[in-house]
Amino acid sequence: MSGFTVTQPGLLSLLHDRGRYGAHKLGLTTGGPLDFIAFDWANRLLGNHVNATCLEISFGGLQLQADIDTSLVITGATASCKLNGDNIQQWHTRDIKKGDELEIGFASAGTRVYLAVTGGFAITPSFGSSSTVLREKIGGLNGDKLQAGDYLPCTPAQLSKHCYLPLRERPVYGDQATLRVVSGYQQSAFNALQQWRFFNSEYQLTDRCDRMGFRLEGESVHSEVVGMLSEGICLGAIQIPADGQPIVLMNDRQTIGGYPKIGSVIVEDTPRLAQLSPGFHVNFEAISIEQAHNIHCLAHARFQRSTPLPC
Amino acid sequence: MKIEIAGQNAFIVYFADQTSAAVSAKIQAAVDNILTNMADCIVDLVPSYASLLVIFDLDRSDPFAMRQRLRVALAELDSVDGGAGDLVTLPVYYSLESGPDLEVIAERGNLSVEAVIDIHQQQEYRVYAIGFAPGFAYLGEVDERISAPRLATPRQKVPRGAVAIADRQTAVYPAVSPGGWNLIGLCPTRMFDPASDPSMPVKVGDRIRFSAIERARFLELGGEL
Numbered sequence: 001m002s003g004f005t006v007t008q009p010g011l012l013s014l015l016h017d018r019g020r021y022g023a024h025k026l027g028l029t030t031g032g033p034l035d036f037i038a039f040d041w042a043n044r045l046l047g048n049h050v051n052a053t054c055l056e057i058s059f060g061g062l063q064l065q066a067d068i069d070t071s072l073v074i075t076g077a078t079a080s081c082k083l084n085g086d087n088i089q090q091w092h093t094r095d096i097k098k099g100d101e102l103e104i105g106f107a108s109a110g111t112r113v114y115l116a117v118t119g120g121f122a123i124t125p126s127f128g129s130s131s132t133v134l135r136e137k138i139g140g141l142n143g144d145k146l147q148a149g150d151y152l153p154c155t156p157a158q159l160s161k162h163c164y165l166p167l168r169e170r171p172v173y174g175d176q177a178t179l180r181v182v183s184g185y186q187q188s189a190f191n192a193l194q195q196w197r198f199f200n201s202e203y204q205l206t207d208r209c210d211r212m213g214f215r216l217e218g219e220s221v222h223s224e225v226v227g228m229l230s231e232g233i234c235l236g237a238i239q240i241p242a243d244g245q246p247i248v249l250m251n252d253r254q255t256i257g258g259y260p261k262i263g264s265v266i267v268e269d270t271p272r273l274a275q276l277s278p279g280f281h282v283n284f285e286a287i288s289i290e291q292a293h294n295i296h297c298l299a300h301a302r303f304q305r306s307t308p309l310p311c
Numbered sequence: 312m313k314i315e316i317a318g319q320n321a322f323i324v325y326f327a328d329q330t331s332a333a334v335s336a337k338i339q340a341a342v343d344n345i346l347t348n349m350a351d352c353i354v355d356l357v358p359s360y361a362s363l364l365v366i367f368d369l370d371r372s373d374p375f376a377m378r379q380r381l382r383v384a385l386a387e388l389d390s391v392d393g394g395a396g397d398l399v400t401l402p403v404y405y406s407l408e409s410g411p412d413l414e415v416i417a418e419r420g421n422l423s424v425e426a427v428i429d430i431h432q433q434q435e436y437r438v439y440a441i442g443f444a445p446g447f448a449y450l451g452e453v454d455e456r457i458s459a460p461r462l463a464t465p466r467q468k469v470p471r472g473a474v475a476i477a478d479r480q481t482a483v484y485p486a487v488s489p490g491g492w493n494l495i496g497l498c499p500t501r502m503f504d505p506a507s508d509p510s511m512p513v514k515v516g517d518r519i520r521f522s523a524i525e526r527a528r529f530l531e532l533g534g535e536l
Binding site: 022028229231236263264265267292 | 315316317318319320321323329330354355356357358359360361362363364366369370373374440441442443444445446447449503505510511514515
């Protein structure tokens with residue numbers, strides 16, 4: 001077997017494919033990369049399958065030693081990346097050889113870094129997916145985050161041609177975001193004034209933001225919902241508990257819940273939220289389901305149309 | 312029945328304001344119908360007490376076509392009787408040793424501990440929803456005489472297999488976890504085992520009965536005290 005040895009695991013490094021689908025009936029959540037845009041680019045730059053397993057490195061601090069000749073690429077949040085002590089560029093594919101040491105420093109813009117290798121990491125799927133969900137102890141290596149000494153198996157395969165994604169095509173990781181929202185769920189239980197407050201206020205990310213949900217702080221919003229039956233929760237759903245402070249539910253959310261929801265952040269915008277840090281700000285913009293669909297089609301077309309350039 | 316937008320790629324179907332065995336059966340029939348007729352564009356489904364969340368693939372369908380197809384699939388249900396659901400019997404070792412809250416529930420209802428145990432077994436429950444944790448099935452409805460509110464201070468550690476009551480719901484904890492439900496016994500059946508197929512002995516819409524077993528039988532079936 002060949003692969004990589006984890007010398008420093010970083011704060012929270014998790015193996016993920018595109019996520020676990022079809023297992024909600026067992027109470028299992030989706031998991032998958034918080035920033036699927038950076039994840040998809042990592043696999044695409046290497047010519048991998050869209051569902052190949054990559055590493056999501058939250059906040060950085062990862063060091064690996066190669067026990068393999070392969071190619072890799074690092075996308076997502078900006079971090080200082082070094083190969084045997086020399087700086088290497090993100091969003092550029094490159095070769096790595098047996099004995100090489102790879103170091104991903106702490107993220108300086110954005111929070112989630114993605115590392116892909118040719119062919120993806122070879123992880124046995126659980127319930128159809130390699131995605132690690134810590135709360136469920138499922139996926140990845142024994143359902144856990146990376147630990148020092150872990151071995152990440154993969155198959156040797158070097159690219160014949162290297163490429164990079166030009167700067168203009170890459171996402172920009174700033175310190176605020178406007179999140180587009182499709183109104184739904186219990187939306188009608190929030191009166192016009194409450195909706196106005198929600199869509200015209202700025203919210204700050206608290207330090208209670210994790211893969212389950214991002215808790216925000218700002219103008220409080222209230223609904224007329226008293227006691228509701230638990231129901232299914234989709235990605236991006238904005239739950240508003242009694243304290244009036246919104247929580248945007250993310251990839252590792254519980255599958256059902258009983259708090260009123262005003263709508264859901266569109267799929268294209270949850271990665272932008274995921275790349276923000278506590279203290280940063282967001283605001284919400286209401287869009288129609290038709291606009292949301294257009295945004296998805298345009299984003300999809302743009303991804304298809306963008307072409308990596310040869311190195 | 313109402314079809315509402317949940318998000319860019321999800322609709323939520325509300326079947327009723329309240330849950331009941333009939334509503335639960337109808338939701339299960341809807342799940343079956345959607346999985347049969349719309350599998351090409353369904354990403355996942357989340358059945359719950361009185362609703363069904365339908366998550367679809369944005370690259371294979373669009374909200375307009377989806378809503379239309381959902382309407383058709385749900386209309387067909389009117390002529391279908393909700394499935395009866397499979398009957399699953401779960402063994403339980405009820406005792407003061409395995410159910411530390413039995414006495415409290417007995418006191419609340421002015422009942423003997425034996426009566427609490429009997430009443431819990433008399434009812435046939437429905438699996439209304441699965442969530443909170445992998446394999447955690449919410450079963451209803453518990454006889455009013457033995458219903459009990461959640462603990463004011465949840466326990467740090469509830470053992471795997473704990474049979475518990477909260478309000479008019481009952482459940483078996485699939486794994487060791489914190490929990491605020493009232494514990495009345497232990498079930499040796501694994502409610503969630505990733506290594507087995509199927510990984511859960513029950514699914515939403517099933518009917519559940521509990522059946523008392525002795526301590527020795529509990530241990531024989533793999534239960535741990």
